[in-house]
Amino acid sequence: MKLLSFHYHLKFTMDAPVSAHHFTLRCIPVSDARQRIVQLRHFVFPKDSLSRGRDQWGNALLYGCCHGRHTCFEANVCGQAAVGLSDGTSAKPFEQERIFGFATPLTEPDDALRAFAEKLRIRSGAPEEAEAVMRAVHDAISYQSGATTVQTTAAEAFAMGRGVCQDYAHIMLAALRASGVPCRYVAGMLLGEGKSHAWVEVLHDGRWTAYDPTNCLVVSDEHIKLSHGRDARDCAINRGVFRGGAWQETDISVIVTEDEGSEEKQPW
Amino acid sequence: MVNLDKLLGSTDAINGLLARYGVKFGIYKNGEFKEQLFPYDPIPRIIEKEEFAYLERGLKQRVTALNLFLKDVYNKKQIIADGVVPADFVYAASGYLAPCEGIVPPKEVYSHVSGIDLVLGKDGVWYILEDNLRVPSGASYPTIARDLERRCSPRTFHETPIEDNRNYPQLLKHVCDYVNTGGISVVLTPGRYNAAYFEHSYxxxxxxVPLVSSSDLEVEGDYLYFTGYAGRKERVGAVYRRISDEYMDPLTFNPESLIGIPHIFDVYRKGNIALLNTPGNGIADDKGIYYFVPKMIKYYLDEEPILCNAPTYLPFYEEDRKYVLDRFDTLVIKDVAEAGGYGVVFGSKLSAEQKEQLVGMILAEPRRFIAQEVIDFCDIPILEGDGQVERKADLRAFVLSGEETVVWKSGLTRFSRNPDSFIVNSSQGGGFKDTWVLSQ
Structure with missing residues (x-):
């Protein structure tokens, strides 16, 4: 168990003013069996309205609108989380999780990826199997930022042999799903400084267990989960529409530090 | 016997009035939008009281089961767990919308307006051709036609016991009121370039209730509001929306949609608005799922289906696949991804090369196709020039589900102008008739 402080910062800069800006943000961590959100604050600017909601997978949403003209939009989410409270989370009845066993456009395997999955002889998604898949995916491609985009599919990244955390996760999902094992994409934050991170949860025996193929690491107490879904598209940190023609520059920074002290008193 | 002389003599007058009222149907052909009159034929389709009572029972049963299926498939998924409907057919279907997972709409009604297409076979049996549970259109045409018929030939309606069908808008309003979560009800149209714009305004x-476009509606916080011409802002509790699911909310569905309302889906998920029909209904009227509807009736209601499907085969199952390949020339093959009479192919009408190509596609993607026996359905008379000719026709029955499930005592009868065509869909340029249900 570790106590982590986190600060998620998202900033858009537009090169021309936009208006009627509607946004949905998916960067609010939720407490579960593995992580407890001890404290949480958020700050969104500019905005005229802000509401909280949930999506179909239970992820927390912040949504709202900014009517007036603006060239900059910022969201900050910070707080404290106790993580590694358990080695997994319990799943719903199998039939209700089975959808995560079906490929999505981003995780549709091609022949090469299918052959890769076959060689791994995945049967059930049991921990030792899932770890073997994670290691194989970790070795199959090398980390290189900028080699892929958010639209890159698992098959494309696999063929290229390069990618970032999203691609590692997608390849692992594609391989497991090719064998019918339900698994889901997780967006979150990792101890240290950087951008947002992504990893994978695998369903086995009524439990979701998390694996980080980018770092070849079974997730325990250094990851804070923000959302899960079928693939990166379900976990989009930000979705928005606005009026106006502008180029938009996105700046994301994430800082997660370990707290030596005790939990802050006021639970959120 | 019904005396139709006066009515038949008024054909031109009625079509003229329909044109003047703008009773048109728009079709897209070769990427171009063309609006054309929806030709009215004055010879009504007449359904006897007893026969309609039978249809009524069957339709209520079917729609009740479909509503239960929708609740189940987006929540507990018991029917999949019990092996009645394969998971592949649900999750691979284009009509399945993951964002609808876990939603139970106001009053648990999913398909508020169901348009069920039937044909009467020459064997005297009514067959269900397809279910339309998304935004079925067409009820306004017989409604306005009836108004004009009664004006042209009042005597006919005095002498013949015909169920009045002009209550359709009231039935629909009752459904809106029943599921309304607080506030006004509105009809949401994508605009005047939609194929059924006449119907929306009518x-x-x-x-x-107000006819609104998406720019008149806005989400603020947890609720949806309508701002009228005078600038008065009112909360909206029910939206009879005539825009398709994918375009409803650019933040949940198609991000390119300009006719959607940002965040309407968030408000809906919170239970603060009723959407008619419920998004995600496409999973229940999918051509592949159609095969399973009789099984759903047994599964959810423990009843035998009153109305039957056209005999259907799924190449997905090996046994059916063999049958389909053996009897290819006698079957009609449908691509489950297409709608509106497109993607329907008669095995007998293909050249050897086309056939080979289609068989290849079926073997490669069996889940994508269904095959059905060609039903030889009844011809009904239509006026052509001074005489009468016989043409193929179907019937779209409308079932409204609110506090209770009712079948509208009429229906849209569509016929094909082309003597060789079995396809009567209005997107393909047919005509329509009023449907008279006798009350005695």
Whole structure:
């Protein structure tokens, strides 16, 4: 168990003013069996309205609108989380999780990826199997930022042999799903400084267990989960529409530090 | 015997009035939008009281089961767990919308307006051709036609016991009121370039509710609001929306949609608005799922289906696949991804090369196709020039589900102008008739 402080910062800069800006943000961590959100604050600017909601997978949403003209939009989410409270989370009845066993456009395997999955002889998604898949995916491609985009599919990244955390996760999902094992994409934050991170949860025996193929690491107490879904598209940190023609520059920074002290008193 | 002389003599007058009222149907052909009159034929389709009572029972049963299926498939998924409907057919279907997972709509009604297409076979049996549970259109045409018929030939309606069908907008309004979560009800149209714009405006007027486009609606916080011409802002509790699911909310569905309302889906998920029909209904009227509807009736209601499907085969199952390949020339093959009479192919009408190509596609993607026996359905008379000719026709029955499930005592009868065509879909340029249900 570790106590982590986190600060998620998202900033858009537009090169021309936009208006009627509607946004949905998916960067609010939720407490579960593995992580407890001890404290949480958020700050969104500019905005005229802000509401909280949930999506179909239970992820927390912040949504709202900014009517007036603006060239900059910022969201900050910070707080404290106790993580590694358990080695997994319990799943719903199998039939209700089975959808995560079906490929999505981003995780549709091609022949090469299918052959890769076959060689791994995945049967059930049991921990030792899932770890073997994670290691194989970790070795199959090398980390290189900028080699892929958010639209890159698992098959494309696999063929290229390069990618970032999203691609590692997608390849692992594609391989497991090719064998019918339900698994889901997780967006979150990792101890240290950087951008947002992504990893994978695998369903086995009524439990979701998390694996980080980018770092070849079974997730325990250094990851804070923000959302899960079928693939990166379900976990989009930000979705928005606005009026106006502008180029938009996105700046994301994430800082997660370990707290030596005790939990802050006021639970959120 | 019904005396139709006066009515037949009024054909031109009625079509003229329909044109003047703008009773048109728009079709897209070769990427171009063309609006054309929806030709009215004055010879009604007449359904006897007893026969309609039978249809009524069957339709209520079917729609009840479909509503239960929708609740189940987006929540517990018991029917999949019990092996009645394969998971592949649900999750691979284009009509399945993951964002609808876990939602139970106001009053648990999913398909508020169901348009069920039937044909009467020459064997005297009614067959269900397809279910339309998304935004079925067409009820306004027989409604306005009836109004004009009664004006042209009042005597006919005095002498013949015909169920009045002009209550359709009221039935629909009752459903809106029942599921309304607080506030006004509105009819949402994508605009005047939609194929059924006449219907949108007609229904809104007759229901006595505002006809709105998406720019008149806005989400603020947890609720949806309508701002009228005078600038007055009112909360909206029910939206009879005539825009398709994918375009409803650019933040949940198609991000390119300009006709959607940002965040309407968030408000809906919170239970603060009713959407008619419920998004995600496409999973229940999918051509592949159609095969399973009789099984659903047994599964959910423990009843035998009153109305039957056209005999259907799924190449997905090996046994059916063999049958389909053996009997290819006698079957009609449908691509489950297509709608509106497109993607329907008669095995007998293909060249050897086309056939080979289609068989290849079926073997490669069996889940994508269904095959059905060609039903030889009844011809009904239509006027052509001074005489009468026989043409293929179907019937779209409308079932409204609110506090209770009712079948509208009429229906849209569509016929094909082309003597060789079995396809009567209005997107393909047919005509329509009023449907008279006798009350005695």
């Amino acid at each position: 229904l809104a007027e007759r229901m006595g």
